[in-house]
Each structure stands twice: as C-alpha cells, then as structure tokens.
Amino acid sequence: MTILTHRPRRMRKHSYTRELMRENHLLTSDLIFPIFIIKGENKRQNINSMPGIKRLSVDQLLIEVAELIELGIQAIALFPVVPPIKKSLDAKEAFNPDGLIQRAIYTVKQKYSNLAVITDVALDSFTTHGQDGLIDNNGYVLNDETNEVLVRQALSHAQAGTDIVAPSDMMDGRIGAIRKALEKNGFIHTNILAYSAKYASHYYDPFRDAIDSSANLGESNKKTYQMDPANSNEAIREVALDIDEGADIIMIKPGLPYLDIVYRIKQNFNIPIFAYHVSGEYAMLKAAVQNNWLKEEQVVLETLLAFKRAGADGILTYYAKQVAKWLM
Numbered sequence: 001m002t003i004l005t006h007r008p009r010r011m012r013k014h015s016y017t018r019e020l021m022r023e024n025h026l027l028t029s030d031l032i033f034p035i036f037i038i039k040g041e042n043k044r045q046n047i048n049s050m051p052g053i054k055r056l057s058v059d060q061l062l063i064e065v066a067e068l069i070e071l072g073i074q075a076i077a078l079f080p081v082v083p084p085i086k087k088s089l090d091a092k093e094a095f096n097p098d099g100l101i102q103r104a105i106y107t108v109k110q111k112y113s114n115l116a117v118i119t120d121v122a123l124d125s126f127t128t129h130g131q132d133g134l135i136d137n138n139g140y141v142l143n144d145e146t147n148e149v150l151v152r153q154a155l156s157h158a159q160a161g162t163d164i165v166a167p168s169d170m171m172d173g174r175i176g177a178i179r180k181a182l183e184k185n186g187f188i189h190t191n192i193l194a195y196s197a198k199y200a201s202h203y204y205d206p207f208r209d210a211i212d213s214s215a216n217l218g219e220s221n222k223k224t225y226q227m228d229p230a231n232s233n234e235a236i237r238e239v240a241l242d243i244d245e246g247a248d249i250i251m252i253k254p255g256l257p258y259l260d261i262v263y264r265i266k267q268n269f270n271i272p273i274f275a276y277h278v279s280g281e282y283a284m285l286k287a288a289v290q291n292n293w294l295k296e297e298q299v300v301l302e303t304l305l306a307f308k309r310a311g312a313d314g315i316l317t318y319y320a321k322q323v324a325k326w327l328m
C-alpha cells in the first residue's frame with residue numbers, strides 16, 4: 001500500500017472541483033474582431049486564404065456590427081482594402097478625411113457609439129510598394145518622414161471618431177509623436193494601442209492577400225523595422241519606450257508562437273496587453289479543421305485560452321464571432 005501525501009488528481013476528479021480551481025477564463029468580452037473594408041455598396045467578398053472571413057463594404061459593416069453586438073462582442077479592428085489608383089508613394093490617401101476608413105469609422109460610431117472601434121495606423125495599404133512607410137531611392141523605409149504621415153493619419157481617424165488608434169508600423173518615436181498631436185488637437189480621450197512587439201513574421205501572408213498588398217510588396221520584406229523572431233529582450237525595450245511615449249495598451253503580434261513574449265511583458269509591465277491571433281494562425285486552424293484533422297470548437301477555445309493564461313487582456317482574432325457563439 002502506498003501512502004502519498006500529495007495527490008493533485010484529487011482536485012481533478014469531478015468537474016465541480018475542476019471548475020473551482022480554474023485559474024483562467026476566456027470571455028466574449030476579451031475578443032476583438034478584425035474586419036476588412038472595401039469600397040462600394042452591398043459587397044461581401046471572400047478571401048481565399050481566410051475561409052469564413054469576408055471583405056465588407058461600409059453598409060455591410062453596419063449589418064455585421066449589429067450581429068457582433070448581438071453576440072456580445074464589444075470591439076472591432078478595421079482595415080481598409082485600398083483600390084490601386086488610390087495608392088501612391090506619399091501615401092496621402094491615408095489621411096484623406098473622406099477616405100474609406102474614415103467614412104467607415106464615422107458611419108459605425110454614429111450608429112453604435114458603445115462599440116469600441118480600433119483603427120490601424122500604418123501606410124502599407126496606401127503605398128504602391130506595400131511597405132508600412134515612405135521609402136528612399138534604395139527602398140529603405142524612412143523613419144521620421146513616415147512619422148509625419150502617421151501623425152496625420154492618426155489625427156484623421158480621431159477626427160472621424162475612432163476610439164483607439166493602433167500604430168502597427170514599428171517606426172521609432174511614432175507613439176510619442178501621435179500622442180503629442182492628439183493632445184494638441186484636443187483628442188485627449190483617444191487611446192493608443194501600440195504594436196510594440198511586432199515581429200517580421202511569415203504568419204501575415206493571408207492578411208496581405210486580404211488587403212491586396214502582397215503583389216505590391218513582392219519579394220521585399222519588412223525586416224528593417226519589424227522585429228527579428230529570434231529576439232525577446234528587444235521586445236522589453238520596445239515596450240518600455242512605447243509606454244514612456246504615452247501608449248495606453250501594448251500589442252504583441254503574432255500570437256500563439258509568441259506567447260512567451262506576452263508572458264514576459266505581463267511580468268515586466270503593469271499595462272493592458274492585447275495579442276493578435278493573426279491571419280496565418282487562423283488559416284492553419286481552418287485548414288486542419290476542413291480536413292477533419294482537428295475539432296474546431298475544442299481546439300480554438302484551447303488556443304485562445306492559452307492567450308489568457310500567458311497574460312493577454314484582449315485578443316484580436318478572426319475567430320471572434322464563432323467563439324462568441326460557442327461561449328453563449
């Protein structure tokens with residue numbers, strides 16, 4: 001007869017004790033749904049590499065939002081699909097007060113003032129070359145010149161009524177520049193969600209299909225500004241700088257392969273953290289599910305719970321709608 005002092009399995013025998021000691025929970029209020037916006041009316045376009053996700057025209061966005069609110073989702077992140085003729089070297093469409101995203105923000109906020117709208121601040125949708133900033137003759141992305149455009153872009157979003165501007169460009173000093181401009185222009189309640197630890201990842205390809213920028217980007221990459229996947233200490237430094245410059249929330253991206261970064265940042269800083277379960281992560285799960293290799297509901301809930309366990313407060317995920325239904 002064995003006499004064991006400790007039997008951790010005792011607590012796992014019944015579902016009621018398992019639930020009593022459950023440390024983390026995935027809630028619908030943790031979810032943020034990214035949405036791609038196209039021009040025109042009555043349009044819903046499929047995206048090949050992202051089954052179940054559609055590009056929506058602004059009128060369809062309103063219908064979508066009604067559904068999201070019904071499901072209990074309280075936040076969306078908007079990304080524009082910019083027609084080729086609106087793309088340029090100077091990316092000036094990015095701060096057009098009457099641009100696609102500015103109109104989308106205005107239209108949604110007029111009707112649904114209680115929904116949190118998050119908008120992307122970066123130039124990749126607006127440049128002919130698909131880089132997140134302005135380039136010099138060698139194709140190098142210029143930092144300070146880009147920041148001037150990002151500031152104008154962020155102000156145009158604030159003007160249209162966005163709740164949260166989300167610089168995803170990884171230029172140095174842009175959080176400080178945007179914060180200062182928001183303050184100066186009276187937008188003291190506009191939040192900044194800083195993509196502080198954004199990696200030069202190969203998990204973004206379906207997203208680049210969705211916003212139609214992959215052809216523009218061609219064989220080039222974003223390694224001179226997005227972070228090296230090999231680094232983790234560098235993320236701590238980036239986050240410290242962004243907090244110092246006035247960020248309200250920190251984003252880590254991609255998600256699942258980078259949960260160690262989420263964890264480290266949570267341990268090191270006392271600030272809300274969002275993590276982005278990106279397009280490639282979504283595509284992988286969908287592909288496996290379509291082949292009946294994984295059970296969708298179970299594997300997705302487990303995946304997103306892992307984000308919470310690592311320390312994420314909010315999760316951007318293309319699965320938000322499905323998850324909200326499962327959690328109902």
Ligand code: PBG
Binds near residue numbers: 122123204208
């Ligand atoms: C643009 C941006 C990207 C994503 C969000 N904002 C792509 C990129 O940096 O090339 C990727 C999101 C996803 O893959 O779901 N700056």
